[in-house]
Amino acid sequence: MGVIVNQVFGHELRRLRTQQGVSLKALSEMTHYSKGYLSRVETGARAATPELAARCDDVLGAGGALRARLAELRVVIEPRVNDPRFADLPLGRAGEPPDHGRPAQLPMAEPDFVGRLEALRELDRLPAPHRVTVCAISGMAGTGKTALAVHWAHRARAHFPDGSLFAELAGPDGTVLAPSQVLAAFLGALRPAAPLPATLAERAALFRTLLDGRRMLVVLDHAVSAEQVRPLLPAAPGCLVLVTSRQRLTGLTAAHQLPLSTLTPAEAGELAGTVIGPARTELEPYAVRELVECCGLLPLAVRLAATQLAARPSWLISSLTERLRQDGELLLRLGGGALPNAFRPDYQGLSRSAADAFRRIAPLPGPLLSAAQAAEVLGRGGAEAEAALEELVDASLLETPAPGLYRCHPLLRAYARTLTQRLECGLLAAESRYELAAPALPVAL
Ligand SMILES: Nc1ncnc2c1ncn2[C@@H]1O[C@H](COP(=O)(O)OP(=O)(O)OP(=O)(O)O)[C@@H](O)[C@H]1O
Ligand SMILES: [Mg+2]
Structure with a gap:
């Protein structure tokens, strides 16, 4: 195998091993390959075999990623590396005419991605050649949905030889993209310079046609609803759609749901x-x-x-x-108020009743709250209070560890306290679910 391929694989093996805190000695003991051989594989001095990659996959819990990567490197990179015609060309684009029909739109993966082994394993089990797979990763703002989706998408590239599409369906400020806008971008990437159909239905149909017979990965980041996602789903077996959303997209009935909690x-x-x-x-x-x-x-x-x-x-x-x-609110001021900026669209998207419940319930002391306690605090009937609480759960502003029980992340509690303070200062309209003004929080520590 080419030296470059050995080095790329060795680097990725070492990164995975160290990420998981496994020493070379421990890897040697677990895989029964000598430490010296493994060390030479990691430096690129020796070629890895598929058996070694599979063994390392098993003991590092990589779900087949190393073996798939090795196969990908051999198929995609090795022939180019060994071909003198490509000698001066950078890896990855070696000598190919620009092929806009094979998009590779994934953003860069976090170079310092940590953990999430269980979620990665769950994702590794998803690709299926005979059906379309849809997976919805949900969780509160800042919990790492995008980081996980992009990280996994990069390591699963070998499963999707026809490339990847990526779209952010909502901006950080809450601006929402219509499905027809997203389809326009996807169709432009798949068929540059071709005329764009006018209606949403026509665009969605053309999108499905273009993906037919292809195995493509589609990442729909920051979706706001199932309705927004549905026209963007391909129908071709072998395609996989990863959706990230703060909302539980229960309307995507066939989707594999992957709720993401905070880190360990x-x-x-x-x-x-x-x-x-x-x-x-x-x-x-x-x-x-x-x-x-x-x-x-x-x-x-x-x-x-x-x-x-x-x-x-x-x-x-x-x-x-x-x-x-x-200072319980110091974190909310760090990074120019990045946390409240992330939480705000979720709060603003609530119905009036749920927004009111959030401000009043989230700051309550105690690790758990029952629906009955909430009803008492809110002065509402049980069913009405529960509906508001469930809306908060769907918006990832509350968690429900068991039916009728709720808890709130400490930073969301702190955010709810600031909302109440601002309401008391007249900066937040009590009757409106929208904040009237968002004065800059002082950034200084
Ligand atoms: N596993 C991880 N390893 C390293 N950094 C991470 C990890 N998960 C998240 N982060 C970091 O945490 C921050 C928030 O992550 P991310 O943007 O993925 O969250 P999110 O759930 O997509 O948030 P939002 O709902 O606002 O889109 C980012 O700076 C990201 O780099
Ligand atoms: Mg995100």
Whole structure:
């Protein structure tokens, strides 16, 4: 196998192994390959065999990704690397005429992606050659839906030889794209310069026609409803659609539902460590644990806090955690108010009744709330209160660990408190589900 292919595979094997905290010695013991051989495979000095890739897949829980990657590298890259005609051309686009019919629209994967092994395994089981697969990843703002979808999409590329389409169905400010706009972009990528049909139905039909007989991955990021997604679904067996949404898209009845929760403490600590740097996190392991706890294990919050520390190299990690403990709203001010900016469209999309329930219920003390307690606090009948609570669950503003029981993420509680404060200051209209004004929160610590 070409040296470059060996190096690419070796690099990916090492990244997966270290990501999972497995030493070379442990990998050697688990796979029964010698440590020296594995080390040479990782540096690219030796070629990996499919058997070695499969063994490493098993022990690292990679769900066949390494083996698929090795096969992909051999099929796609090796012939080009070994062909003198392609010698001067960059890998990946070697000598091919630009083929706009094979889109590759995935954005860059997070280089420091951590954990999520169970979700990745679940996704690995999805591709099926004889049917279209739709998977809806749901979860609260900032929980890592897009990061997971893009990370998995990159590692599953070998399953989709006809390429990938990616569209953001709603902007961070809540602007929503109509399905016909998304189809226009997809059709443009598949058939550049061809005329665009006028109606949504015609565009959707042409999209399905163009994907017929192809195995393509379609990532629909930040969907707001099942209705928005439905016209964007291909019908060709072998295609896979990954949808991310803060909403539970229960209307997509045939979809595999993958609800995504926050990170585990170990994963969140690893994420903080990659951003802050090992020199500091190894000095203060307890402070890292406290830091990620203050962030409620929410990846977006962990990244914000860790980025703040990375930008302040002289600070102790514990000095930030202390301030976070003292000031429950400090995290909401970090990164120019990235957290409230992420939460706001979800709150604003609620019915008046659910928005009112959110402001009043979310800040209540205690880990769990029952529907009956909520009804009492809200002064509403049981059924009415439960309908509001379920709307909050569908919008990922509440979780329901069991029927009739609810809990709220600590950062959403803090956000709800700020809404109430602003309501009391007259900055939020009580009767409207929309905020009247969104004054910039002070960014300074
Ligand atoms: N597993 C992970 N490893 C490393 N970083 C992660 C991981 N998950 C999420 N992040 C980081 O956390 C932040 C939020 O993640 P992401 O944007 O994927 O969340 P989201 O659920 O898609 O949020 P939204 O609902 O706002 O679209 C990003 O900065 C991302 O890089
Ligand atoms: Mg996202």
